[in-house]
Amino acid sequence: MATSKSVVEYTGKRITYETPLAFAEVSARLEKAVNKSAGGPAVYRVLGTAQNKEELEAGINALTAGGDFVYFGELAHHRWMKTYTGVPSTPQTIVYTFGNPLIAQTMLSHDYAAGLNVPPKLMLLENADGGGTKVIYDDPATLILSGGNEELRKAAEALSAKIERLVLSVLGEELE
Template identity: 40%
Template sequence: MAKTVTLHTLQIVTFSTTLSFAEVISRLDNQIGKETTRGIPVSVTRAVTSKEDLEAQVNNFVGPSGFGYFNEFNHGRWLQLYSVSTQAVVYVVGNPLIAQSMLQHDLHGALNIPPRLLVLEKQDSAGTEVIYHLPSSVIALNDDPKLKAAAEGLDSKLQALVESITAVES
């Protein structure tokens, strides 16, 4: 048995807003089509037989942001049992059509696709943070320029999503 450990620098992005946790979650749910589509079902990728069919199916399930809802982990709910009252939910969002633009170059990127967003209520309910791993820092792990360009494209799309859900309108 062989074991390899590779050192790598991870970049973490944090957006901070004065918006309430509930408002940020509501905006995120809207942008990823959570309430209208109930997420991208596993059957979408199992039942398709062509790229065109996959594209049509995925496009039916993504929200206005171009991302779809896959899953969520509500850590805040169970942490309350340990007297931690902060709300904290990890969302898994993505789009197989975006994913293929990276995975065709290096399947190791699948370890971090689809991306995850941590939506975290600030102390004393003073606003919300949205935190995520910068996709290019965890997906583009080799020198392939096409992989790097695709991962940086995901960086931009994810940033646009987070900016839209954390923006304070004046």
């Protein structure tokens, strides 16, 4: 069989919340909400060592500590950008990867390509003047292509709703 290529164009939605809260406050709240202290390498250990569904579920549920998500990792862009540009006033910028394999499986069971967008990411970006923070993420329901699969669409929308609840909780807001 010869190699083939297909291209699907689609439009996603990027969501930005802006808050007067300081970057350090927002990052501390987010890290607590996704249980950073228990996440990271522990997530990968559970995923790599669980011998059955029950062990995997128990391990992930322990790491989420009653929440929807657990911390996977982060990339602090401001750190390397300060080095690269030599600009010490570079706004703090951290991209967090967080998620829940038990939620991810609700989409991956329909289409493994959904794994391109789970676990999700979220960026915290300090305002240039240091006064406040932006919380930025791409809406998974607009990125995970359901191809007409109603169950996959519902699962992606459920993930989007959970992320919005997480963000609003971190910002001390409620859904309208």
